Amino acid sequence: MxxxxxxxxxxxxxxxxxxxxxxxxxxxxxxxxxxxxxxxxxxxxxxxxxxxxxxxxxxxxxxxxxxxxxxxxxxxxxxxxxxxxxxxxxxxxxxxxxxxxxxxxxxxxxxxxxxxxxxxxxxxxxxxxxxxxxxxxxxxxxxxxxxxxxxxxxxxxxxxxxxxxxxxDVPQTRRDYKRIMQLKNVLDFIDNNYALPITLEQLSAAASMSPKYFCRFFYQMTHRTPIDYLNYQRIEHACYELATSENSVTDVAFNCGFNDLSYFIKTFKRYKGKTPGKYHA
The missing domain is CATH 2.60.120.280 (Regulatory protein AraC)
Structure with missing residues (x-):
């Protein structure tokens, strides 16, 4: 597949x-x-x-x-x-x-x-x-x-x-263009750094915003909180690695930015409805 x-x-x-x-x-x-x-x-x-x-x-x-x-x-x-x-x-x-x-x-x-x-x-x-x-x-x-x-x-x-x-010739307002580019910058930052520790301050800096306004902006654009999106993206990467490699669940967790195996398993089950071990099987 x-x-x-x-x-x-x-x-x-x-x-x-x-x-x-x-x-x-x-x-x-x-x-x-x-x-x-x-x-x-x-x-x-x-x-x-x-x-x-x-x-x-x-x-x-x-x-x-x-x-x-x-x-x-x-x-x-x-x-x-x-x-x-x-x-x-x-x-x-x-x-x-x-x-x-x-x-x-x-x-x-x-x-x-x-x-x-x-x-x-x-x-x-x-x-x-x-x-x-x-x-x-x-x-x-x-x-x-x-x-x-x-x-x-x-x-x-x-x-x-x-x-x-x-x-x-559909016009795009400067405000709309700026918002889209700010979100693209954040998504690019997550995509390039999901395996590393990422803070809310780093995400808001990628959008050139304060953390307070960034959280509201991000939710308006994606209907997810920044941390929810980050965790979901990490789990998506974990699914891909589980499906296409022979790596252990522990290795996959650390490769995808989770430093706590139990938290990884809990988060994985919340998004996918099953544990990574069952998904891998």
Whole structure:
């Protein structure tokens, strides 16, 4: 099984085929999509249940059959409810390589002068058919799936422009931009230092705020307290390590920033409903 990588600075796919596909269900280590961001674009298709998404500071519910498009640099999270979903993460720049005729269109997406709709229900029949073909190709990986993936995504972008399924030159207030960048700085700090002791003062400093105002700001943005988010992120890393290595529970605890094994086990059970030993088994 392919696991979502916790370090979103990694390259997805290869330089010639920069696409990464993930199938996510309730047993996946990252079933709940914690707040994160990456420079690549992402498309999600919901197969079963419901997925509550937050893009930057805007939330909405996606149901089975829905498609979600996430622009580069967008802070996003997803909370599933009896949900199975799939993700395709890719580098949009590949679509300008050796295709100068497509460059003006793709450049508009990159520049955000054309902001593709973030939510497509099944009523967008052509979009639905195209994206389903892409995901089926990436899932089955039959001979020629790379050609189908490229071809159908060109088809998708062409349909977006021909049907005007995008917003133009959407303004972003300076205040909104500042808040998003402050949160990104905090998330980056956690991602780079989760294995080390982290204090509330360090987190608030990453956002250039006092601890008092930072706690309120962080909760408004993520609906979690900073310490709750930090612990959850550490447990997510622990799940990944338990699922992909032979390390002992003790080693995993210390690798993920927990200096007290009993506290790690208690915290793990609170978030995952089982002990790390049972999860590992």
């Amino acid at each position: 392919q696991y979502l990588n916790f370090n979103e600075t990694k390259q997805h796919g290869t330089s010639n085929f920069p696409f990464e596909f993930y199938h996510v269900d309730s047993v996946h280590p990252r079933y709940i999509m914690n707040y994160h961001w990456h420079v690549e674009y992402e498309i999600i298709r919901v197969l079963e249940g419901e997925l509550y998404m937050t893009l930057d500071e805007k939330g909405f519910s996606a149901a089975a059959g829905d498609i979600i498009f996430i622009h580069s640099g967008t802070l996003h999270s997803g909370t599933p409810s009896d949900c199975v979903y799939e993700c395709l993460v890719f580098d949009l720049n590949i679509f300008m390589k050796h295709n100068p005729g497509c460059t003006p269109y793709i450049q508009r997406i990159i520049d955000r002068s054309a902001l593709i709709y973030h939510h497509f229900s099944p009523k967008y029949e052509e979009i639905h058919r195209i994206i389903w073909n892409v995901f089926d190709a990436m899932s089955n990986k039959l001979s020629g799936y790379e050609l189908i993936t490229f071809g159908e995504l060109y088809h998708f972008f062409g349909t977006v422009f021909s049907r005007h399924l995008y917003l133009e």
